[in-house]
Every structure is written in C-alpha cells, then in structure tokens.
Amino acid sequence: MRSFDYTRASSVDDAIAAHAQTNTVFLAGGTTLLDLMKLDVMRPARVVDIHKLALTQIEVLDDGRVRVGAMVSNTDLARHEAIRTRYPVLSQALLSGASTQLRNKATTAGNVMQRVRCGYFRDGVSPCNKRVPGSGCAAIDGQNRNVHAVLGGSDQCIAAHPSDMCVAMAAIGATVHVQGPNGVARDIDFLEFHRLPGDTPWKEHALNDGEMITHVTLDAPLPHSRxxxxxxxxxxxxxxxxxxxxxxxxxxxxxxxxxxxxxxxxxxxxxxxxxxxxxxxxxxxxxxxxxxxxxxxxxxxxxxxxxxxxxxxxxxxxxxxxxxxxx
Missing domain, CATH: 3.30.390.50 (CO dehydrogenase flavoprotein, C-terminal domain)
Structure with a gap:
C-alpha cells in the first residue's frame, strides 16, 4: 500500500473541508476502499475518516418516507423494525449481500458508492477504461461470465453494478441527499445517481467534486404492497x-x-x-x-x-x- 495522509473528521463541514485537497477520498466502513488501496487500484493522497460522524439515525417521517443516515451500517438497516415491516425487499437484499462481518462494517452511503467487481478493473494491469481512461475494456472479449452486464453496457465498459441494497432502493424509489462546499446541499433522484458507462465509464455517479452523501430518504411504501x-x-x-x-x-x-x-x-x-x-x-x-x-x-x-x-x-x-x- 502506498503512503497517504490521514485525517479524522469531527463534522460534515469538517469532512468536506478536508476533502478539498486533490485526490482525497472519504473512508466510511472501508469494505471497498481499503481493498482497492491494497490492490493499488486506488491511490489517494489523503484519506478523510468519516466513520464517527453522527449520521447513524433511521427516522420515519410524517409523510411516510424513511430517512436513513449515511453511516447506518448494513446490519442495522436490515434489522431495523421500520425497514423490516415497511420495506421487506430492502431488508432481504441487505441480508443476501456479503457476510455478517462485512455487513457490520459497510455503510449505507458506502454501499451506494460501491465500485465494480470486474477482475480487469481490480487486477491493476489489464486494459480498463474505469481505471485508465482510453485504455480499452478487456472484459468485452475476455472472461465476462460472472460480474458483467447485458443491459446498459457500451463499447467502453460492461462491468455490472455489484450492490444488492441499491437494487432494492431502485425499486422502492429514493432520494440521495448530498452536501458540498460552503454548506450547499442538493437532492439527487436515486435512479439518476448511478451513471451508465457510455463514453465516460470512469464517471460512475452524479456527485460533484467535494460533495458527500449525508442521507438517503426512501419513498413511502406503496399501500397494501408485498x-x-x-x-x-x-x-x-x-x-x-x-x-x-x-x-x-x-x-x-x-x-x-x-x-x-x-x-x-x-x-x-x-x-x-x-x-x-x-x-x-x-x-x-x-x-x-x-x-x-x-x-x-x-x-x-x-x-x-x-x-x-x-x-x-x-x-x-x-x-x-x-x-x-x-x-
């Protein structure tokens, strides 16, 4: 692993200010980031630790929606009474993913930001437009059985999105709340948050520079649904x-x-x-x-x-x- 600067944020504003430096990443549960750093796929100059931020609440709102803090663990989200009763599909999706140990560490925002599991992306040497723009996509003519898509691909990338949680949220409907520099906040429709690869597969999401996810709000459940x-x-x-x-x-x-x-x-x-x-x-x-x-x-x-x-x-x-x- 390469050397990097490390800082622990005490607030959302503190985290965003620390993120202003070039080539900086947020560290939440670390279940994807640390793997990619060890593999030398991601090489941040600075890591901003946000896992102690007070974004761990799950709240049922007056309009029936449910607001989930960015740092809620996958385990806590899956086991929460409001999620199990109002959104069984989400609880089941979370419990079908990873292992108990990983679910205990993985966070809601980290899962939304989860990166692909394509072996060519992770091996550090194969042509991969996500890792090195313009280098090509080895998966198109290579080993593409397991973690490669048949929908939404392009001649630049066919890596499948790996999250189970995000599939359930896409069905439910949700809003991703983000905060950027100078306290500027905005909302992003969940279906618009993840981008198709198109000609720019390295642009995986709709976040702007310096923005951080603070919450995800689930749409109210459909009445009398199963x-x-x-x-x-x-x-x-x-x-x-x-x-x-x-x-x-x-x-x-x-x-x-x-x-x-x-x-x-x-x-x-x-x-x-x-x-x-x-x-x-x-x-x-x-x-x-x-x-x-x-x-x-x-x-x-x-x-x-x-x-x-x-x-x-x-x-x-x-x-x-x-x-x-x-x-």
Whole structure:
C-alpha cells in the first residue's frame, strides 16, 4: 500500500473541508476502499475518516418516507423494525449481500458508492477504461461470465453494478441527499445517481467534486404492497448476483394494480425495469403475464459471449419472484 495522509473528521463541514485537497477520498466502513488501496487500484493522497460522524439515525417521517443516515451500517438497516415491516425487499437484499462481518462494517452511503467487481478493473494491469481512461475494456472479449452486464453496457465498459441494497432502493424509489462546499446541499433522484458507462465509464455517479452523501430518504411504501428480493448466484454463500430481482406488487383481487421491479447482476447500474412494470399494471397475476413482463425487462439486452445466459436468467429472476409474491 502506498503512503497517504490521514485525517479524522469531527463534522460534515469538517469532512468536506478536508476533502478539498486533490485526490482525497472519504473512508466510511472501508469494505471497498481499503481493498482497492491494497490492490493499488486506488491511490489517494489523503484519506478523510468519516466513520464517527453522527449520521447513524433511521427516522420515519410524517409523510411516510424513511430517512436513513449515511453511516447506518448494513446490519442495522436490515434489522431495523421500520425497514423490516415497511420495506421487506430492502431488508432481504441487505441480508443476501456479503457476510455478517462485512455487513457490520459497510455503510449505507458506502454501499451506494460501491465500485465494480470486474477482475480487469481490480487486477491493476489489464486494459480498463474505469481505471485508465482510453485504455480499452478487456472484459468485452475476455472472461465476462460472472460480474458483467447485458443491459446498459457500451463499447467502453460492461462491468455490472455489484450492490444488492441499491437494487432494492431502485425499486422502492429514493432520494440521495448530498452536501458540498460552503454548506450547499442538493437532492439527487436515486435512479439518476448511478451513471451508465457510455463514453465516460470512469464517471460512475452524479456527485460533484467535494460533495458527500449525508442521507438517503426512501419513498413511502406503496399501500397494501408485498415485496421480495430474489438473488440467483452460483452458491448461496458470500457471492455476487448473476441475476437478481427486487419486486413490489399491489394486488386488487387477482389483478396487479401496481408494480415496481428492479434488477441486479445484469445491468451496469441498479436497473429499474419500468417496461416490465407497464406490462404488469392492470393485468391478471398469471404466469403468461409474468413472462411477458420479464421479456420486456430484458429488451435491449446484449450478450458478450459467456454472460449471454443472464438474459434468460434475468427473466427467471422476475418470473420466480412474482410467482412467489402472488401465491
């Protein structure tokens, strides 16, 4: 690991001021950052430790939304009564990710900012436009079975977004609250926070220089809804999704009155399947309708060889989840 300066922030303003120096990063739980520093993929000149900041509250707001502090651990968020009862899909997604030890350290904001697990990005030597802009993408013609996307990719990058939590939040709907220099705060719609790779895959999110996530506010749950997270992977232990689905449905008898669907493992960002939602609304809760919705969700999907099976697997993740929810 290379040498770097270290400072511990005592407040949000203190953290943002310390971050003003070039090539500075925030350290929260460190479950991704420290790995990438050890691998020499990230080489910050300064690390600003924010894990002691008082951003650990989970609050139910008067309008039914839930406000989650940036430093709430994945374990505390998954186990919180308001999350388990109002957003089962989020609790399930969190508990399906990583290991107990990592969930105890990982934070809400850190999970939102989680970087890709592409081996070519992490090996430090292969062509990778995320790591070295303009160097190419070794994954497109290389090993791309596990952590590479069939939706949202470009000829610059096909790395899949790795988070389970973010898939659930994409289905629920959320707002990311950030604060920047001079106390300037702004809100970012969750679906707009993560960027598609396009021609600039190194720009992974909508944060401006010097900004820090302070909270994430979840939309109020759909009344009378039921929800679940389904994660498909090679083994049930600590592993990233090959395909996953976060599904929220509201039934009126045997008719689907409303639906929210998001997918993981198959997209370069947490993938909201709004075309699938449109197919479901107002339709009977049948296998035929579920299959039509699943096919709509994967419209535009592109196989890069080894990961082509994800097109069918992604559809299965939706159909199986819906079938279980309406049973």
């Amino acid at each position: 929800s679940a997270y389904l994660k498909l992977r090679d083994r049930a232990s600590y592993q990233f999704a090959l395909a996953s689905s976060a599904v929220i449905v509201v039934l009126d008898g045997s008719t689907i009155r409303d639906a929210r669907i998001a997918m993981g493992g198959v997209g370069t960002k947490p993938w909201r399947a709004q075309q699938a939602e449109a197919v479901l609304k107002g339709q009977p809760a049948t296998q035929a309708v579920f299959q039509q919705a699943a096919a709509a969700a994967m419209q535009g999907a592109r196989s890069y060889g080894q990961n082509g099976f994800k097109i069918a697997l992604g559809q299965q993740a939706i159909v199986r989840n819906l079938s279980t929810l309406v049973a």
